[in-house]
Amino acid sequence: MSEYLMTIIEFAVPCLIMWGILMVSMALDRSRYRNCVFLTAALLVTIPFLCSLAGDHYGAVLLWAMVLLALLMLFTPAALIINGVIMLRREGHSLANILSLLMGILIGIGDLSFFALFLLPILWSEQYARFISHGVTLSLIVGTSILYVSLSFGGFALYTLLLQVIPRRRDFDYVIIHGSGLLDGERVPKLLSDRLDKAIEVYLKDPTPPYLVPSGGQGPDETISEAEAMKRYLIGKGVPEDRIIKEDQSRTTRENVANSKRIIEAREGRHYTALVTSNYHVYRALRYARDMGFKCTGIGAHVAPYYWPSALIREYAAIHSEPLNLAVFVIGWIVSIVMVVLFVGGTGGILQ
Amino acid sequence: MIDTEKKWEFSLPRPGKGRKSGAGKRSGAGKRPGSGQNRERRDLSPVRRKVIQIVITVLLVFIMCIAGLLEFLTLTEYKPLKQETIDVNDAYQAPGVTAGDEIKVMTWNIGYGALGDNADFFMDGGKQVNTADHDRVLANLQGEANVIASENPDVIFMQEVDRDSARSHNINEEIWLSNSMLEQRGVAYSSAFAYNFKVAFIPYPVPPIGRVQSGLLTFTKYGGAEAERIQLPCPFSWPVRLGNLKRCLLVERIPVKEEDGTRRDLVLVNLHLEAYDSGEGKAEQTKMLREVLQKEAQKGNYVIAGGDFNQIFSNADQQKYAVEGDDWKPGIIDVSQIGREFSCFMDTDTPTCRSLRTPYEGADKEDFQFYCIDGFIVSNNVQVKSVKTKDLGFEVSDHNPVILQCVIGQKKEEEEESAKTKKSTKTEKSTKTEKSTESEKSTKTEKSTESEKSTKTEKNTKSEKSTESEKTEKSEKETKKEE
Numbered sequence: 001m002s003e004y005l006m007t008i009i010e011f012a013v014p015c016l017i018m019w020g021i022l023m024v025s026m027a028l029d030r031s032r033y034r035n036c037v038f039l040t041a042a043l044l045v046t047i048p049f050l051c052s053l054a055g056d057h058y059g060a061v062l063l064w065a066m067v068l069l070a071l072l073m074l075f076t077p078a079a080l081i082i083n084g085v086i087m088l089r090r091e092g093h094s095l096a097n098i099l100s101l102l103m104g105i106l107i108g109i110g111d112l113s114f115f116a117l118f119l120l121p122i123l124w125s126e127q128y129a130r131f132i133s134h135g136v137t138l139s140l141i142v143g144t145s146i147l148y149v150s151l152s153f154g155g156f157a158l159y160t161l162l163l164q165v166i167p168r169r170r171d172f173d174y175v176i177i178h179g180s181g182l183l184d185g186e187r188v189p190k191l192l193s194d195r196l197d198k199a200i201e202v203y204l205k206d207p208t209p210p211y212l213v214p215s216g217g218q219g220p221d222e223t224i225s226e227a228e229a230m231k232r233y234l235i236g237k238g239v240p241e242d243r244i245i246k247e248d249q250s251r252t253t254r255e256n257v258a259n260s261k262r263i264i265e266a267r268e269g270r271h272y273t274a275l276v277t278s279n280y281h282v283y284r285a286l287r288y289a290r291d292m293g294f295k296c297t298g299i300g301a302h303v304a305p306y307y308w309p310s311a312l313i314r315e316y317a318a319i320h321s322e323p324l325n326l327a328v329f330v331i332g333w334i335v336s337i338v339m340v341v342l343f344v345g346g347t348g349g350i351l352q
Numbered sequence: 353m354i355d356t357e358k359k360w361e362f363s364l365p366r367p368g369k370g371r372k373s374g375a376g377k378r379s380g381a382g383k384r385p386g387s388g389q390n391r392e393r394r395d396l397s398p399v400r401r402k403v404i405q406i407v408i409t410v411l412l413v414f415i416m417c418i419a420g421l422l423e424f425l426t427l428t429e430y431k432p433l434k435q436e437t438i439d440v441n442d443a444y445q446a447p448g449v450t451a452g453d454e455i456k457v458m459t460w461n462i463g464y465g466a467l468g469d470n471a472d473f474f475m476d477g478g479k480q481v482n483t484a485d486h487d488r489v490l491a492n493l494q495g496e497a498n499v500i501a502s503e504n505p506d507v508i509f510m511q512e513v514d515r516d517s518a519r520s521h522n523i524n525e526e527i528w529l530s531n532s533m534l535e536q537r538g539v540a541y542s543s544a545f546a547y548n549f550k551v552a553f554i555p556y557p558v559p560p561i562g563r564v565q566s567g568l569l570t571f572t573k574y575g576g577a578e579a580e581r582i583q584l585p586c587p588f589s590w591p592v593r594l595g596n597l598k599r600c601l602l603v604e605r606i607p608v609k610e611e612d613g614t615r616r617d618l619v620l621v622n623l624h625l626e627a628y629d630s631g632e633g634k635a636e637q638t639k640m641l642r643e644v645l646q647k648e649a650q651k652g653n654y655v656i657a658g659g660d661f662n663q664i665f666s667n668a669d670q671q672k673y674a675v676e677g678d679d680w681k682p683g684i685i686d687v688s689q690i691g692r693e694f695s696c697f698m699d700t701d702t703p704t705c706r707s708l709r710t711p712y713e714g715a716d717k718e719d720f721q722f723y724c725i726d727g728f729i730v731s732n733n734v735q736v737k738s739v740k741t742k743d744l745g746f747e748v749s750d751h752n753p754v755i756l757q758c759v760i761g762q763k764k765e766e767e768e769e770s771a772k773t774k775k776s777t778k779t780e781k782s783t784k785t786e787k788s789t790e791s792e793k794s795t796k797t798e799k800s801t802e803s804e805k806s807t808k809t810e811k812n813t814k815s816e817k818s819t820e821s822e823k824t825e826k827s828e829k830e831t832k833k834e835e
Contacts, residue, residue, distance in 0.1 A: 010426050010590045017419040021412050034409045041416055045423050293401065 080104025179216020587633030
């Protein structure tokens with residue numbers, strides 16, 4: 001067998017293993033935190049594999065890939081700041097809306113300090129000394145942290161995206177629709193109408209029409225419950241009233257899932273359930289469902305793209321409010337810093 | 353005031369009570385058989401679910417780490433070309449080589465400075481992985497430098513010289529030895545280095561070997577050399593290959609000043625052949641070695657190849673170092689396969705290597721497994737005077753150095769010259785050398801082939817203490833020539 005083919009196979013094996021792990025993990029449970037990690041690992045490992053297809057030009061292609069990734073990372077703070085400005089303009093001033101702006105500034109500062117601390121000494125000194133001065137160590141820690149958080153967040157964002165595109169069943173018995181705040185106390189906002197439209201789409205595509213379960217209680221500044229507003233919208237769109245089961249006691253996403261679950265399980269027959277919410281929210285909603293032992297399929301409704309950065313940041317933060325996830329994140333952070341410092345520090349052998 | 357929120361389509365079941373049928377609203381047509389089971393969810397307790405989750409996660413993460421390690425090692429794999437030029441560090445104003453020069457070549461596998469008499473190694477059936485601490489490595493290196501200083505060879509072939517390995521505590525042994533030799537000799541040696549073992553992290557055993565950067569190092573007193581690295585066939589395939597050596601030949605060429613002005617080189621070949629394979633790897637590599645040597649011989653060059661063959665020559669006494677039990681077993685090189693232009697030399701009087709199954713210190717020396725696997729292959733236009741293994745008691749390395757005394761070319765210069773050069777004199781232990789000097793003097797006026805013949809005949813008839821292998825080889829050659 002030619003050397004070219006051998007090399008490709010060598011890079012393909014770890015690549016296939018990584019994707020295999022992801023698929024097994026997702027088949028077992030789509031809502032697990034580890035899936036984000038596996039997806040990130042699989043994507044990272046795929047890059048050298050794709051480069052190896054270039055044969056003799058492998059080195060050059062890999063270098064270009066690294067340069068592209070570096071440029072992407074540098075471009076990110078700028079993109080986030082721009083997005084932050086758009087959010088403030090369109091959605092008004094609130095803490096939730098300046099998230100992406102803040103994140104952009106934070107990452108921007110991190111990138112600049114990394115370059116200042118790490119690259120300048122290399123460029124200035126004639127010979128890259130094997131042992132590291134404090135400034136360079138600090139820059140390594142900063143740089144590794146940025147890289148780590150970027151990979152972690154990127155993996156999370158991409159996994160959220162992956163959940164949208166993977167095929168899913170069509171034949172549901174129940175479709176829970178996740179409610180949100182109302183406009184003027186009683187009208188359905190765009191965010192919610194997008195979800196309802198998605199639910200209707202699922203309803204129409206289903207071979208046997210499912211029950212729709214609009215879920216959401218009545219907030220202090222609302223005149224009717226979210227469930228009622230949603231029901232009215234659905235009826236207005238032509239859904240028969242006997243196919244709508246309201247759940248109007250919940251005030252949080254968790255309660256949405258819990259209460260809807262109870263309603264559904266109290267009924268006879270099959271319980272294949274879909275949960276419709278905004279696409280960035282699917283992952284978290286599924287986690288709540290899973291924690292209650294409720295097996296359902298997450299379906300994401302369309303959301304204006306400019307909304308994604310701040311929404312994803314919020315979701316990312318919320319996911320890490322679970323202690324186990326936070327622990328994994330922090331451990332991963334420490335491990336990656338330790339490994340980078342050791343490796344670059346030149347001791348190489350980890351136990352020596 | 354809207355009171356819709358209290359209007360349920362049906363009533364919620366209260367906890368504890370049995371199932372309530374939905375008021376008239378059912379999916380599909382009537383009750384399905386077994387629908388009762390559907391409603392009674394046999395959920396695992398949350399704790400049990402969590403435990404299963406954690407087990408699955410740990411398992412998958414473990415597999416991910418293995419795949420990640422494979423990827424990392426594949427990315428960082430040392431992949432030398434079949435042939436690469438090696439930069440030679442020329443010593444300042446080092447002299448050249450002239451035909452007729454007598455030179456002393458030493459070959460020594462220094463066991464990366466960590467395989468002294470205290471060491472056993474897991475690959476040979478022993479227990480240790482980290483065989484020497486930082487101070488011990490320096491002590492071993494110092495011992496090696498002292499031997500080199502006292503022997504004062506013109507050429508040194510070294511194997512297992514670490515540049516930056518975890519196993520030798522990241523000491524750059526090349527630089528350390530070069531500096532020490534400079535200090536002791538007052539003048540630097542020229543040096544050339546070729547990697548044959550370069551792995552970012554070897555993940556086995558426990559504790560792992562870690563990072564290795566090691567290779568062949570050739571020192572000479574001469575200048576004007578060119579060097580190249582020739583990759584030998586690797587018997588291992590991916591992924592085992594990732595943690596293994598990429599063996600090579602370090603070939604150094606020094607121009608030789610000839611009387612008649614013909615262009616000839618002194619070709620020095622440093623080698624370290626496959627150790628832990630099933631035998632095919634060694635054979636393949638020996639074959640390539642032979643091809644390289646043949647090519648040089650055809651050009652008329654003076655070729656001296658030496659190092660750790662991990663095999664014994666067929667013209668050496670096999671019985672003396674027969675392997676009992678399941679110690680590591682060396683291969684055998686059939687010297688008749690090397691070619692008529694070459695002779696193969698090993699000194700079986702002293703072992704060149706010891707087993708690493710147990711430490712040497714305090715072991716029963718009578719019952720110890722030794723080997724004879726280091727030696728020389730020399731082209732016949734180089735006159736070999738002696739090949740002797742130096743017995744150092746395996747204190748600083750698991751190998752002993754082997755020393756070759758030879759003359760570049762067929763005959764020495766005038767009598768005055770040989771009287772001046774005290775090197776090849778009676779002070780040498782080997783009486784054979786004595787005899788050869790005498791016989792050379794008497795035959796200097798004769799033609800080269802004839803003188804060689806008579807020299808050798810004289811050597812042969814004198815039953816002196818000499819290396820068995822040399823004698824047998826020379827008589828073999830002789831018979832061939834006479835035919």
